[in-house]
Amino acid sequence: MFSNPLLDGLQFAKEPAPFVITIFGATGDLTRKKLVPALFSLFLKGNISQFQVVGFARRPWTKESFQAEAASMLAVGHYAHVPEAQKKAFLEKLDFVSSTFDDPDGYARLAKVVNAWDNKVYYMSTPPDDYENIVRNLGASGLNKSPSGYSRVIVEKPFGRDLATARELNDILSSQLEESQIYRIDHYIGKETVQNILVLRFANGIFEPLWNNRYIDNIQITVSEAIGVGTRGNYYEKSGTLRDMVQNHIFQIMTLLLMEPPNDLSPDTIRTEKVKVLRSLRPITHKDVNKYTVRGQYSAGISQGKTAKGYLQEDGVSPTSKTETFVALKLFLDTWRWEGVPVFIRVGKSMARRMSEVAVTFKQPPLQIFKNQASDGGNNQLVIHIQPDEGVSFSINAKIPGYLTQVRPVNMDFAYGNTFGEATPEAYERLILDCLVGDSTLYTRRDEIEASWTFITRILQGWADDPSPLPQYKAGSAGPEEAKELTSSVGVKWRKL
Amino acid sequence: MNRYADPVAVEAELRKNLQEFSPNEARTNLFNLVVYTENHDDSRLLEALNYLHGKRPARVIVVKRNAGGETRTDVNARCVTDVNDKVLCIQEIVISSGEDHAGESPEFWTPLVIRDIPVFVWWLSPLKDAPVPELFDGIADRCFIDSRNTPDPHSFYSEYAKRFSTFNTPVSDFSWVRLGPLLKLTANFFNAPDMREKLHDLISVQFVGGHRSEVELYFHWLKTRLEWEGKSSPLGHPWALQVGNRKVKLSHTKPGVLENGFELVFQTAKGEQLKLRDSKEGFAVAEGIGTSNYTAVFRYLSTGNALVTEVDKNATDRLYQDVLGVWN
Incomplete structure (x- = not known):
């Protein structure tokens, strides 16, 4: 085999080989709002050029109607002004196969289209109940393999409802696919600010020496939404906040924040470190579930200046529902680095504002020599703002000008928006491109999924056996009062929303 | 403004200009870019600054060589509001170096750069006119040249490659x-x-x-x-x-x-x-x-693409070093 020395020293952007992507459930909302716009954006930026997009769904659409639907998807927002010729060039690459997910004939027709390509990606944009049919039929029709290229499957969340169902789903996928072919997507980790956690920690020499229980007092991760479940009541009734947000998005953020430094940036090195974090979480046992967790459900109130319904009044929600719309957790990691550092997680719907952030609070100096310092000690805080106003701020204490030595906290701010003018790529763009070039770093591995479900399932079981009523919080508030006890028990306050 | 720029007056005028565009917006400048140019309306410069505008906030100091008359300094700010309602600005200081050539001296503009962020010098003038990057040792963090600006690239590279290993300031060549x-x-x-x-x-x-x-x-x-x-x-x-x-x-x-x-x-x-x-x-x-x-x-x-690519790097391209290192 001859070498190619011309490649040495060249830095390549991600440039995938020619491919075909099949979207199962292509008539759904995800395709309309995220997938087609993401593929079009990659096309416009020149990241992809030789490809085909095949929609696969039950509705009796045709190639032409899929193209017409896609054209309407690209007629709004910032794509509205893209020249028609460019849209046309993209739309011509769209095809459609109308079939149920269990009909072998549909897969035979799909094979005729996709077998013209060496590299195949299948995107599961369907409810999880359909995964089994799709995967088995891909296997039966031989589409799960591509001898002269690759065959990869992107799987959307929810990935299971608990440990047992996640394992079952993994087994179904593994029956037809190698682990290296499976890309479990979590769009949250595709966000620039989430990826910036790694850069902040490991590209800056000042943080790592302080990143341990000697200097860090506590960590708070908050993801709050200002709106309620809206039209997703049916879905939410089956999931709840712990499953919908914590098991996936929040744990992704938490593992990046707490993992040991990886030796390199290879997908498996990073994912192995993340799994170690999940396995180090101190289990919340049945009897301790109310000591370390608080659930809540929003009641009617005022949110964003308008009256807001309570959860039980939302469409598709049972009037006796015990589904949680708020979760607060106090977690500990049993490791040398993190022993004794509480990690607080707070996630909820219909809260005071839409906001996602990670706040790392450092310990106070061993001796307070400034008597006029703020009563809470003015701990230094490093805050990673995930949304909105992506950026990082660091609070330090400074002297107020004057004859007295008065101290108050001030912020050093870095805001993405004021620093880089380019729009950050949509999470789906980045993640789809990663799959096309075979980079699974930002996708979730089987053991990672199962480790997170192992932890979460214990909490779910504890809650299932708890007869006490669900604490309520008013829409537009910061969550139930009970959540304050989680932090106050160790002398900490939640950050203001 | 006076013949020789008063840094305090320049800063005050820039502040005034920026205030008009966006009274309450905090801004971050990522770098200083000092451009030496012969041609006052160089299309490459205009294209590059237009491309930079809205992508990277910066202070740009344009030194117009051989501008004739008296040396003078003008300031200007260009801001753009993006889709997220964030304002990004380019602060422009234009030094027209007159018959005394005073404005071309690095000492003229060094008090005008923002401290603690990188200083990039882009030499858009003919390459034979000055030893670049040596002229800016200790002042610039990197220099940008374009070997298209030489009538005889072969002779230029033969001589440049000999000096290359002695450079203290990293160089990027837009031709590369x-x-x-x-x-x-x-x-x-x-x-x-x-x-x-x-x-x-x-x-x-x-x-x-x-x-x-x-x-x-x-x-x-x-x-x-x-x-x-x-x-x-x-x-x-x-x-x-x-x-x-x-x-x-x-x-x-x-x-x-x-x-x-x-x-x-x-x-x-x-x-x-x-x-x-x-x-x-x-x-x-x-x-x-x-x-x-x-x-x-x-x-x-484009030149603008090349400029934005290079201001995000902090060293000479290793491959370029390899190529010049064995030049003969």
């Missing part, structure tokens, strides 16, 4: 940066297993189109990567190189502007001819045995 997509295209073109064999069997490469500075760099890149030995010649004269017992001829025809199109013709010892050319539709296409259906996305870099 512009060449980046073509280097990647060539490397990818020869990456398929059957094509790799041909790569090691080449006996001639013909570059049709392109500026002499870029073609000279391209040939030197091939030469260093493929370990071809021998001396280069001024373009217009074929290069006669050797690897083992095999002779390799490199030639450049129809010099022009790279962005106007190119064709690369590769010949192997077995008599095969492979062609790689710009389709002019955002793609590169190939002809020849084993290249059927080969198309690849190919986009030229």
Whole structure:
């Protein structure tokens, strides 16, 4: 085999080989709002050029109607002004196969289209109940393999409802696919600010020496939404906040924040470190579930200046529902680095504002020599703002000008928006491109999924056996009062929303 | 404003200008860019600053050489509000260096740069006019040149390569940066297993189109990567190189502007001819045995692209160093 020395020293952007992507459930909302716009954006930026997009769904659409639907998807927002010729060039690459997910004939027709390509990606944009049919039929029709290229499957969340169902789903996928072919997507980790956690920690020499229980007092991760479940009541009734947000998005953020430094940036090195974090979480046992967790459900109130319904009044929600719309957790990691550092997680719907952030609070100096310092000690805080106003701020204490030595906290701010003018790529763009070039770093591995479900399932079981009523919080508030006890028990306050 | 710029007055005027655009917005400047130019309306400068505007907030100091009359300083701010309602600004300080040439001296503008962020000097003037980057040692973090700005790239590089190892300030050459997509295209073109064999069997490469500075760099890149030995010649004269017992001829025809199109013709010892050319539709296409259906996305870099690419880096490109390190 001859070498190619011309490649040495060249830095390549991600440039995938020619491919075909099949979207199962292509008539759904995800395709309309995220997938087609993401593929079009990659096309416009020149990241992809030789490809085909095949929609696969039950509705009796045709190639032409899929193209017409896609054209309407690209007629709004910032794509509205893209020249028609460019849209046309993209739309011509769209095809459609109308079939149920269990009909072998549909897969035979799909094979005729996709077998013209060496590299195949299948995107599961369907409810999880359909995964089994799709995967088995891909296997039966031989589409799960591509001898002269690759065959990869992107799987959307929810990935299971608990440990047992996640394992079952993994087994179904593994029956037809190698682990290296499976890309479990979590769009949250595709966000620039989430990826910036790694850069902040490991590209800056000042943080790592302080990143341990000697200097860090506590960590708070908050993801709050200002709106309620809206039209997703049916879905939410089956999931709840712990499953919908914590098991996936929040744990992704938490593992990046707490993992040991990886030796390199290879997908498996990073994912192995993340799994170690999940396995180090101190289990919340049945009897301790109310000591370390608080659930809540929003009641009617005022949110964003308008009256807001309570959860039980939302469409598709049972009037006796015990589904949680708020979760607060106090977690500990049993490791040398993190022993004794509480990690607080707070996630909820219909809260005071839409906001996602990670706040790392450092310990106070061993001796307070400034008597006029703020009563809470003015701990230094490093805050990673995930949304909105992506950026990082660091609070330090400074002297107020004057004859007295008065101290108050001030912020050093870095805001993405004021620093880089380019729009950050949509999470789906980045993640789809990663799959096309075979980079699974930002996708979730089987053991990672199962480790997170192992932890979460214990909490779910504890809650299932708890007869006490669900604490309520008013829409537009910061969550139930009970959540304050989680932090106050160790002398900490939640950050203001 | 006075003949010689008062830094305090410049800052005050900039503040006033910025206040008009966006009274309450906190701004972050990422770097200072000092541009030396002969031509007051240099289209490359205008294109680059327009491209930079809205992408990277910066302080840009334009030194207009040989502006005539008295040396003077003007300030201006350009801001743009993006889709997220964030304001990004370029602060512009224009020094028109008059008959006394005072404005060209680094001492004139160093008090005007923002401290603690990088200072990039872009020498858009003829390269023969000053020793760049040596003139800016200790002042600039990096210098940008463009070897297109020399009438005789072969002589320029022969002399420049000798000085290169002594530079204290890292340099980026926009001719090299512009060449980046073509280097990647060539490397990818020869990456398929059957094509790799041909790569090691080449006996001639013909570059049709392109500026002499870029073609000279391209040939030197091939030469260093493929370990071809021998001396280069001024373009217009074929290069006669050797690897083992095999002779390799490199030639450049129809010099022009790279962005106007190119064709690369590769010949192997077995008599095969492979062609790689710009389709002019955002793609590169190939002809020849084993290249059927080969198309690849190919986009030229504008000067603005090159500038934004380079201000995000903090060192000289290693490959460029390799190429200049063995120049002969």
